[in-house]
Amino acid sequence: MTGPSRAMADIMAMAPVVPVVVLEDLKAAIPMAEALVSGGLPVIEVTLRTPVGLDAIYEISRAVPGAVVGAGTVNRPEQLVDSLEAGAKFIVSPGATPSLVYAASSAAVPYLPGAATASEMLALLEEGISHQKFFPAEASGGVASLKSFAAPLAEVKFCPTGGIDAKSAEDYLALPNVVCVGGSWVTPTKHVQAGNWDKIEDLARAAAKLGKS
Numbered sequence: 702m703t704g705p706s707r708a709m710a711d712i713m714a715m716a717p718v719v720p721v722v723v724l725e726d727l728k729a730a731i732p733m734a735e736a737l738v739s740g741g742l743p744v745i746e747v748t749l750r751t752p753v754g755l756d757a758i759y760e761i762s763r764a765v766p767g768a769v770v771g772a773g774t775v776n777r778p779e780q781l782v783d784s785l786e787a788g789a790k791f792i793v794s795p796g797a798t799p800s801l802v803y804a805a806s807s808a809a810v811p812y813l814p815g816a817a818t819a820s821e822m823l824a825l826l827e828e829g830i831s832h833q834k835f836f837p838a839e840a841s842g843g844v845a846s847l848k849s850f851a852a853p854l855a856e857v858k859f860c861p862t863g864g865i866d867a868k869s870a871e872d873y874l875a876l877p878n879v880v881c882v883g884g885s886w887v888t889p890t891k892h893v894q895a896g897n898w899d900k901i902e903d904l905a906r907a908a909a910k911l912g913k914s
């Protein structure tokens with residue numbers, strides 16, 4: 702495993718669940734991150750799908766010391782640069798392109814690119830990227846597909862994301878090639894909008910226990 706994959710492996714091992722956050726209101730960034738960290742989920746992926754994504758990463762990285770905040774939906778190399786400037790500790794993209802892989806490798810930042818087929822996984826392995834996001838997990842065959850990848854692609858370890866909930870997360874985490882899972886169920890929009898941080902902390906606490914039974 703090369704440097705950036707090693708570093709991504711360490712981040713993925715910190716918690717069984719990576720909350721994938723789509724924030725509409727910057728004011729929610731810090732209390733939401735504090736609730737997740739208090740509940741036991743320090744690794745947080747803030748997507749760049751909304752205008753406040755980068756500012757949220759900036760604020761969380763400076764104000765929530767226990768958080769390891771990364772940028773998600775990084776679809777272009779310039780977004781990777783902006784994310785690092787904002788304070789992102791890791792980078793996630795739904796797929797991968799040569800320019801994204803090059804940008805991540807040049808910046809030596811932990812990088813979790815998406816892959817959904819054996820060919821995409823092999824292409825990333827050729828770049829030294831052994832830790833990959835299986836996306837979109839449920840739509841790409843879910844647990845059954847990952848079981849099929851385990852033997853021929855034994856070197857690849859996954860963070861499946863997309864359509865996973867608290868119940869199905871257990872099934873994914875039981876697989877030998879799954880290190881953690883990603884999902885938005887820990888930060889439901891209704892609770893974020895209402896500022897129900899205690900509810901989010903409860904969801905995080907339950908998610909942090911997954912895979913440990």
Ligand SMILES: O=C[C@H](O)COP(=O)(O)O
Nearest residue numbers: 721863864865884885886
């Ligand atoms: O990164 C992918 C999604 O935003 C998270 O998936 P989900 O909302 O289905 O959990």
Ligand SMILES: CC(=O)C(=O)O
Nearest residue numbers: 773774775793794795
């Ligand atoms: C889906 C995904 O991987 C992302 O938004 O980064």
